[in-house]
Amino acid sequence: MSDLIQLIDTNTRTKVSEYPAFKSGDTVNVHVRIREGNKERIQQFQGVVLQRKNPGTAGETFTVRKISSGIGVHRIFPIASPNIDKIEVLRRGKVRRARLNYLKGLQGKAARIKEKL
Amino acid sequence: MSGIIGKKIGMTSIYDENGRNIACTLLEAGPCIVTQVRNEETDGYKAVQLSFEERKEKNTPNALIGHFKKAATTPKKHVVEFRDFRMEFEGGVKIGQEIKLEDVFIVGDYLDAIGISKGKGFQGVVKRHGFGGVGQATHGQHNRLRAPGSIGGASYPARVFKGLRMAGQTGNRRAKVVNLRVLQIIPEKNLLVVSGSVPGAINSTIILEK
Numbered sequence: 001m002s003d004l005i006q007l008i009d010t011n012t013r014t015k016v017s018e019y020p021a022f023k024s025g026d027t028v029n030v031h032v033r034i035r036e037g038n039k040e041r042i043q044q045f046q047g048v049v050l051q052r053k054n055p056g057t058a059g060e061t062f063t064v065r066k067i068s069s070g071i072g073v074h075r076i077f078p079i080a081s082p083n084i085d086k087i088e089v090l091r092r093g094k095v096r097r098a099r100l101n102y103l104k105g106l107q108g109k110a111a112r113i114k115e116k117l
Numbered sequence: 118m119s120g121i122i123g124k125k126i127g128m129t130s131i132y133d134e135n136g137r138n139i140a141c142t143l144l145e146a147g148p149c150i151v152t153q154v155r156n157e158e159t160d161g162y163k164a165v166q167l168s169f170e171e172r173k174e175k176n177t178p179n180a181l182i183g184h185f186k187k188a189a190t191t192p193k194k195h196v197v198e199f200r201d202f203r204m205e206f207e208g209g210v211k212i213g214q215e216i217k218l219e220d221v222f223i224v225g226d227y228l229d230a231i232g233i234s235k236g237k238g239f240q241g242v243v244k245r246h247g248f249g250g251v252g253q254a255t256h257g258q259h260n261r262l263r264a265p266g267s268i269g270g271a272s273y274p275a276r277v278f279k280g281l282r283m284a285g286q287t288g289n290r291r292a293k294v295v296n297l298r299v300l301q302i303i304p305e306k307n308l309l310v311v312s313g314s315v316p317g318a319i320n321s322t323i324i325l326e327k
Binding site: 002005007008009011012033057058059061078080081082083 | 125127129130131132136138141143145301304306308310
């Protein structure tokens with residue numbers, strides 16, 4: 001990648017270094033800014049990180065899975081987005097792969113992830 | 118029309134003040150040297166000729182070396198004329214003057230980008246002109262799913278009209294994209310960030326017009 005692209009990407013990703021390091025298998029709580037008319041509020045989205053895509057670039061995203069009233073929900077966040085207020089890591093998971101697509105069909109006991117100590 | 122010559126660096130994305138992700142193209146534009154100023158008395162029209170990117174003297178024809186010497190500069194690869202060049206310099210633009218990116222564009226401007234589009238080779242009508250193809254795989258369609266269909270009547274007009282869209286060379290021709298917004302300018306790196314995409318491959322020359 002060209003130095004100049006990296007320069008612009010670093011400027012875009014300034015906030016990313018403030019977030020704690022996390023990877024797939026971790027349980028995170030993402031605080032998202034939501035604008036409704038003139039009002040702004042914070043919404044939280046808590047779940048397991050399934051994957052991080054395009055790391056190191058301005059277009060990096062991460063996918064969070066949570067079970068919302070019995071239904072599995074995936075949400076993809078652009079990590080450099082100014083709409084992300086903060087990211088909290090609640091639990092470090094011990095997983096053996098970078099992309100946890102196998103979780104998609106599982107629920108309950110089968111969908112557990114061991115904690116990394 | 119003002120403008121500058123640049124080089125395509127590549128694409129990335131940035132966020133605007135509303136938190137929206139915008140695809141953008143990075144261009145290294147200028148500095149350009151004015152190699153000729155055309156005026157109404159001698160040339161019949163007003164224009165400014167700009168040159169961009171160093172070129173080895175041994176690869177430059179003698180006629181061009183003389184042309185660049187007149188402007189007291191080194192040989193350049195690209196020479197482009199801009200009609201009615203508007204710029205707020207005292208006494209107008211002079212030969213040999215250096216034109217920088219920030220002299221021509223400010224953030225928020227809209228510009229047109231001209232380049233040579235990526236060559237796609239000899240392509241059929243579906244890719245080249247957006248034809249729909251046959252649309253059915255059954256009912257006797259054996260191997261003509263992407264065929265153009267009829268190209269005209271047999272008994273009248275009994276010929277094929279000129280300019281009828283057919284298969285042929287696609288891309289590798291001059292292409293212009295209009296109304297790209299200037300998102301950022303970084304003068305010390307001669308770096309220009311515009312919204313959207315620009316024709317051509319990475320490192321290809323792009324003419325930017327305002």
